[in-house]
Amino acid sequence: MNVGANGWLLARILRSPADAAALDAAGWTALIAIARAEQMIGTLAWRLHGTAMPPAVARILADARALAEHGRTLALWEAEAARRVLAPLGVPVVLLKGTAFVAAGLMAGQGRSIGDLDILVPRGSLHVVERALLANGWEWVKPDAYDDAYYRRWMHELPPLIHRDRDRMIDVHHTILPLTARITPDAEGLLADAVPLRAEEKGALAMLSRTDVIVHAAAHLFADGDLAGGMRNLWDVHCLIEEFGVEGLVERAEHHGLGDAVGRALRLAAALYGDGATLSPGDRACLRRVTARDGWGRATHPWTRLAFYVRSHWLRMPPAMLARHLWTKWRKQAAA
Amino acid sequence: MRHVFSVRIGPVGFRVGSDWRGPIRQLAALYAGYPQPEDGVPDFTVRLFAQRPWRRVIRPAVMIGGDFMIPDAAPLPLAQGLLAAEMAMNLQMALGQRRYLLLHASAVERDGRVLLMTGESGSGKSTLAALLSQRGWRLMGDEFALIDPVTGLAHAFPRLVSLKNAAIAVAEAAMPQARFGPLLEGTPKGAIRHLVPDAAAVAAMDTPGKPALLLFPRFGFAPDIREVAPGEVFMRLTQASTNYVAMGERGFDALTRLVLGIPAQAIDYPDTDHALAQVEALWDAL
Numbered sequence: 001m002n003v004g005a006n007g008w009l010l011a012r013i014l015r016s017p018a019d020a021a022a023l024d025a026a027g028w029t030a031l032i033a034i035a036r037a038e039q040m041i042g043t044l045a046w047r048l049h050g051t052a053m054p055p056a057v058a059r060i061l062a063d064a065r066a067l068a069e070h071g072r073t074l075a076l077w078e079a080e081a082a083r084r085v086l087a088p089l090g091v092p093v094v095l096l097k098g099t100a101f102v103a104a105g106l107m108a109g110q111g112r113s114i115g116d117l118d119i120l121v122p123r124g125s126l127h128v129v130e131r132a133l134l135a136n137g138w139e140w141v142k143p144d145a146y147d148d149a150y151y152r153r154w155m156h157e158l159p160p161l162i163h164r165d166r167d168r169m170i171d172v173h174h175t176i177l178p179l180t181a182r183i184t185p186d187a188e189g190l191l192a193d194a195v196p197l198r199a200e201e202k203g204a205l206a207m208l209s210r211t212d213v214i215v216h217a218a219a220h221l222f223a224d225g226d227l228a229g230g231m232r233n234l235w236d237v238h239c240l241i242e243e244f245g246v247e248g249l250v251e252r253a254e255h256h257g258l259g260d261a262v263g264r265a266l267r268l269a270a271a272l273y274g275d276g277a278t279l280s281p282g283d284r285a286c287l288r289r290v291t292a293r294d295g296w297g298r299a300t301h302p303w304t305r306l307a308f309y310v311r312s313h314w315l316r317m318p319p320a321m322l323a324r325h326l327w328t329k330w331r332k333q334a335a336a
Numbered sequence: 337m338r339h340v341f342s343v344r345i346g347p348v349g350f351r352v353g354s355d356w357r358g359p360i361r362q363l364a365a366l367y368a369g370y371p372q373p374e375d376g377v378p379d380f381t382v383r384l385f386a387q388r389p390w391r392r393v394i395r396p397a398v399m400i401g402g403d404f405m406i407p408d409a410a411p412l413p414l415a416q417g418l419l420a421a422e423m424a425m426n427l428q429m430a431l432g433q434r435r436y437l438l439l440h441a442s443a444v445e446r447d448g449r450v451l452l453m454t455g456e457s458g459s460g461k462s463t464l465a466a467l468l469s470q471r472g473w474r475l476m477g478d479e480f481a482l483i484d485p486v487t488g489l490a491h492a493f494p495r496l497v498s499l500k501n502a503a504i505a506v507a508e509a510a511m512p513q514a515r516f517g518p519l520l521e522g523t524p525k526g527a528i529r530h531l532v533p534d535a536a537a538v539a540a541m542d543t544p545g546k547p548a549l550l551l552f553p554r555f556g557f558a559p560d561i562r563e564v565a566p567g568e569v570f571m572r573l574t575q576a577s578t579n580y581v582a583m584g585e586r587g588f589d590a591l592t593r594l595v596l597g598i599p600a601q602a603i604d605y606p607d608t609d610h611a612l613a614q615v616e617a618l619w620d621a622l
Contacts, residue, residue, distance in 0.1 A: 032377070059379075
């Protein structure tokens with residue numbers, strides 16, 4: 001198979017699992033290393049489930065499926081633990097990202113690795129939510145006056161909390177982009193359109209609407225981050241489009257001011273996992289960053305990575321504020 | 337990567353890539369009799385690399401990486417590259433192994449039945465396993481015992497036996513015929529010398545055994561033997577397992593079955609002769 005050992009190898013096998021039949025031992029070895037590095041080994045394992053492969057690979061992927069299944073159980077239990085604490089408050093709670101995908105039984109959640117629990121609540125309810133979590137075993141991860149003040153004033157989420165017994169983090173969001181970003185999505189609209197996961201239950205958890213969930217994935221990738229984890233996030237986008245379609249998506253994205261981000265997410269997801277797309281030079285740069293892995297699972301293209309890292313900060317806040325922020329961080333690091 | 341070595345140890349295949357030739361050459365020499373990963377596809381990838389390109393040459397320091405990594409792992413000097421490789425392979429097992437319940441224990445087998453020995457570093461579990469392998473026992477491993485959650489059997493993982501400090505001289509004296517790696521001085525754990533498991537251990541490494549006895553050895557005390565109650569055994573083994581929590585219900589079931597299935601004894605010993613006699617006596621009394 002004429003694909004070098006980089007992120008494109010993983011993309012190609014996810015796109016057409018039948019191509020795995022052409023892999024030799026070195027190809028399988030590289031594929032597994034890349035999938036692990038991108039935290040997509042569970043996704044790969046489910047995608048290839050039932051296709052022919054060497055017994056050694058079959059065992060590795062069976063382990064990966066078991067691992068993902070265990071991760072799913074933990075994620076759902078963590079969501080339930082949060083629900084029990086927050087339901088009495090009468091505050092709407094919307095699950096975001098991986099936990100929402102597995103709770104809704106979506107294709108994007110199949111085999112997906114899930115780290116923190118991400119939830120969205122109304123900004124006006126942040127205080128009661130925070131108090132309830134602190135009263136029920138969650139603690140600040142890294143108490144630091146500057147970081148704490150920064151989060152509260154400028155971020156779209158509370159400083160991360162961790163549960164003292166279960167050792168799991170929760171990120172409490174009130175919108176999907178930092179307040180310092182140039183774009184301001186309609187946070188109230190996200191909550192208003194959210195869909196209950198179990199409609200029959202009072203105080204049930206919800207997830208974003210079928211269009212907003214794609215808008216969030218795109219916002220997270222292009223308007224906030226440095227494209228770290230891009231292969232996984234674009235797989236999310238690809239799966240969500242497969243299941244939900246794109247009807248009304250462009251309008252909704254424009255409404256949030258995220259038309260460009262969503263447009264790019266659709267093109268990149270199509271290029272990696274779908275039928276391809278007409279790509280701009282910017283799109284190509286993103287793909288170069290996203291697929292920057294070698295067959296040993298190592299990060300490659302350091303300058304491209306650095307460029308996107310710088311860009312992420314540029315997007316996140318105005319220049320003067322960025323300079324002040326980096327200065328403060330640098331001084332603290334130097335002091336430590 | 338520039339230099340590559342692949343090996344299968346028990347049921348687990350590894351691929352080790354290195355920026356330097358030295359560690360790879362040592363691995364190749366010490367693991368000479370071992371097979372390749374099954375189907376040519378290793379379970380885990382290990383990387384030994386320079387933090388910055390020039391650190392390959394100037395004051396070379398070996399960073400440890402791979403499929404599974406811990407942030408801020410301190411690098412080792414190139415002279416300890418073999419230790420770095422062994423640590424990196426152990427790390428992949430500790431963080432990534434989900435097929436077997438891992439017990440931080442040494443294991444030896446006789447007549448298809450397995451003796452497990454677990455304890456803190458310095459308890460003597462590696463030394464005792466190495467010495468028992470000279471007395472009619474088959475060495476299954478000195479670091480990890482692999483418990484299959486489906487069958488309850490212990491699988492061998494006979495990597496190089498890691499002898500530390502005073503244990504080095506004890507093993508060298510008791511096993512003049514054995515092959516050893518280079519003496520590594522001044523490592524984070526003191527002096528270390530690796531012992532190559534004998535040919536019988538490697539030849540039989542695909543044969544699992546049924547756990548029969550669990551011992552908690554403790555070196556440096558007056559001879560004593562006490563029974564350990566199942567509740568305490570269970571708690572101590574959860575501490576001695578690197579993946580008990582991550583295995584979830586399967587881990588709980590596998591550990592429960594093991595603890596309820598075999599007797600457990602704590603043995604204190606002042607020297608290895610005492611320990612070997614205690615072990616043989618307890619084994620004969622089964």
